[in-house]
Amino acid sequence: MSLYARIAQKIERNLAEAAAKAKTQGELDFGELPSFVLEEPRERQHGDLATNLGMVLAKQAKRSPREVAEILIRHLETDNTWIESSEIAGPGFINFRLNPRWLSAVIPEVLREGQAYGRVNLGQGKKVQVEFVSANPTGLLHMGNARGAALGDSLASLLQMAGYEVSREFYINDAGNQIHNFALSLEARYLQLLGQDAPIPEGGYHGEDLLDTVQGLMDRDGDKYLNMDAGLRQEFLVRYALAEKMGQIRETLKDFGVEYDVWFSEQSLHDSGFVRSTMEDMEKKGYIYEKEGALWLKSTLFGDEKDEVVVRSNGIPTYFAADIAYHRNKFERGFDQVINIWGADHHGHVARMKGAMAALGIDPDRLQIILMQLVRLIQNGEVVRMSKRSGQYITLRELMDEVGKDAARFTFILRDPDSAVEFDLDLAKSQSADNPVYYIQYAHARLCSILRQAGDTEAEAEIPAERELELLLDSQEERALLKKMADFPDEISLAARLLEPHRLARYVLDLAGLFHTFYNSHRVLVEEEGLRRARLALIRSTRQVIANVLGILGVSAPERM
RNA sequence: GCGCUCGUGGCUCAGCUGGAUAGAGCGUCUGACUACGAAUCAGAAGGUCGGGGGUUCGAAUCCCUCCGAGCGCACCA
Numbered sequence: 001m002s003l004y005a006r007i008a009q010k011i012e013r014n015l016a017e018a019a020a021k022a023k024t025q026g027e028l029d030f031g032e033l034p035s036f037v038l039e040e041p042r043e044r045q046h047g048d049l050a051t052n053l054g055m056v057l058a059k060q061a062k063r064s065p066r067e068v069a070e071i072l073i074r075h076l077e078t079d080n081t082w083i084e085s086s087e088i089a090g091p092g093f094i095n096f097r098l099n100p101r102w103l104s105a106v107i108p109e110v111l112r113e114g115q116a117y118g119r120v121n122l123g124q125g126k127k128v129q130v131e132f133v134s135a136n137p138t139g140l141l142h143m144g145n146a147r148g149a150a151l152g153d154s155l156a157s158l159l160q161m162a163g164y165e166v167s168r169e170f171y172i173n174d175a176g177n178q179i180h181n182f183a184l185s186l187e188a189r190y191l192q193l194l195g196q197d198a199p200i201p202e203g204g205y206h207g208e209d210l211l212d213t214v215q216g217l218m219d220r221d222g223d224k225y226l227n228m229d230a231g232l233r234q235e236f237l238v239r240y241a242l243a244e245k246m247g248q249i250r251e252t253l254k255d256f257g258v259e260y261d262v263w264f265s266e267q268s269l270h271d272s273g274f275v276r277s278t279m280e281d282m283e284k285k286g287y288i289y290e291k292e293g294a295l296w297l298k299s300t301l302f303g304d305e306k307d308e309v310v311v312r313s314n315g316i317p318t319y320f321a322a323d324i325a326y327h328r329n330k331f332e333r334g335f336d337q338v339i340n341i342w343g344a345d346h347h348g349h350v351a352r353m354k355g356a357m358a359a360l361g362i363d364p365d366r367l368q369i370i371l372m373q374l375v376r377l378i379q380n381g382e383v384v385r386m387s388k389r390s391g392q393y394i395t396l397r398e399l400m401d402e403v404g405k406d407a408a409r410f411t412f413i414l415r416d417p418d419s420a421v422e423f424d425l426d427l428a429k430s431q432s433a434d435n436p437v438y439y440i441q442y443a444h445a446r447l448c449s450i451l452r453q454a455g456d457t458e459a460e461a462e463i464p465a466e467r468e469l470e471l472l473l474d475s476q477e478e479r480a481l482l483k484k485m486a487d488f489p490d491e492i493s494l495a496a497r498l499l500e501p502h503r504l505a506r507y508v509l510d511l512a513g514l515f516h517t518f519y520n521s522h523r524v525l526v527e528e529e530g531l532r533r534a535r536l537a538l539i540r541s542t543r544q545v546i547a548n549v550l551g552i553l554g555v556s557a558p559e560r561m
Numbered sequence: 562g563c564g565c566u567c568g569u570g571g572c573u574c575a576g577c578u579g580g581a582u583a584g585a586g587c588g589u590c591u592g593a594c595u596a597c598g599a600a601u602c603a604g605a606a607g608g609u610c611g612g613g614g615g616u617u618c619g620a621a622u623c624c625c626u627c628c629g630a631g632c633g634c635a636c637c638a
Binding site: 176311348374421433436446490 | 574575583586634
């Protein structure tokens with residue numbers, strides 16, 4: 001919890017006590033104390049903290065909100081709260097002004113904790129798994145995967161910062177129908193390279209990258225699969241291609257700053273019989289029935305729109321069946337919470353997946369699914385329909401080459417996953433310097449530059465005493481900067497609770513802005529020794545917090561640029 | 562047709578699960594480098610929060626309805 005939150009908590013308790021005291025003394029009449037908020041008002045002039053307690057109590061107490069507020073203030077204990085003044089405002093808010101000296105504790109706290117500043121214990125060591133990207137290994141990673149990668153990775157880092165034990169996982173869809181189509185497509189490409197007229201089958205993959213893949217195999221083994229039995233040939237091709245594609249995916253994600261703890265194979269669930277046994281278990285519980293030769297899950301019992309097929313009439317389990325087994329497996333591995341990041345085109349699967357968990361006796365609330373709207377690509381002013389099957393898409397690799405890892409990641413993280421983003425590639429290229437990420441990185445580089453100017457020894461100097469800081473850093477710009485830094489642990493808590501890393505992107509943007517404003521109105525390297533030391537400590541703290549946030553977002557914090 | 566999600570200045574988006582006068586960036590306009598990085602800063606213009614009802618002290622936020630957009634509604638994944 002942040003310094004600020006601790007102060008607010010104390011005042012909140014005192015407010016509740018004030019109400020209770022007023023009640024015992026017969027000044028206020030009410031039953032249960034209603035829930036009220038004590039929060040930072042948007043408007044500066046409304047003080048540092050404001051509460052609506054007077055308003056929420058007014059009805060029960062049968063007095064005007066302002067009267068109630070007046071009574072509350074009279075009974076409020078303000079010792080050890082930093083409260084400097086309280087006033088009634090507007091329809092009945094009580095506004096508190098704090099003595100700004102509380103801010104003097106921020107710098108020592110930031111510098112003492114360093115990289116760990118911002119860490120909170122919301123998670124209390126609970127195990128959380130974040131599964132993201134999980135792209136089909138039938139092609140290259142595209143823009144939508146890029147968004148998922150940026151979001152999932154920073155969410156995972158955020159949760160770590162919030163005290164969870166986090167595991168990043170990639171689910172490899174290396175089984176099922178699509179792999180069959182993949183095999184047929186590979187085979188067609190292979191035969192094409194050998195001069196045959198082999199069309200890519202319906203439902204196949206038209207991506208040009210498959211030509212390269214097949215060429216790689218050709219370079220190694222020549223035409224040795226040409227006269228082989230088709231089934232066997234397809235198997236060789238797929239095995240080779242899967243390994244190659246997964247290697248590329250791994251490599252690309254790594255370059256994008258994402259490293260997974262676990263790569264989980266769908267095929268392994270079939271091989272071990274776990275898919276089958278999971279279906280049997282659900283059948284025993286009576287959630288499965290047979291119709292028209294297929295096995296159906298009664299997912300409508302759990303809020304799904306219709307029942308779903310889990311085993312086709314040909315005896316082959318569906319993707320859904322494997323996915324159920326997979327999620328069951330996750331929980332059996334001991335995760336308290338499981339978070340999936342899915343494209344919004346899969347929203348219809350949420351209810352049935354949660355339903356399947358319920359059918360297995362797993363609390364569906366332990367599975368959280370973040371839906372991410374798709375990225376629409378604009379090129380030459382037109383929407384480019386991206387599709388892996390058609391082979392028409394911009395790859396993550398190209399994106400990194402064009403706009404850079406930092407800018408690409410930040411662009412995605414800045415936005416709420418629920419908003420459909422339009423990505424104009426031409427614009428992204430031409431305006432790359434306008435990406436807000438540079439605004440933040442520039443602030444960081446500037447901070448480093450000041451510290452360089454000051455000389456390493458001085459920059460490493462011991463932290464000035466709080467009393468000294470509170471007397472010296474008293475300008476509006478300095479206080480705003482300190483306050484923002486003081487908020488950081490709370491921002492982590494909130495963002496982690498809501499699973500919204502984009503809040504941190506907004507936060508660091510604000511922080512960088514406050515620094516730039518400070519920089520333009522005050523000089524750090526002044527003659528006066530005490531002030532100079534105090535401001536250098538402020539600079540070091542700011543640099544630290546910016547670096548911490550960028551670290552979570554997977555964006556580099558350059559010392560020069 | 563049914564369901565999910567989303568409609569916020571010209572453009573791209575925030576808005577802390579109901580708070581006071583709705584905020585940034587880009588673009589436009591006016592200013593600031595003979596001191597630590599001008600990739601910066603200060604200021605201005607620009608809004609019926611898609612429309613209409615409702616809930617209450619109070620709504621961009623919650624409910625209903627209509628309009629518009631995206632995505633789903635396979636024995637595909």
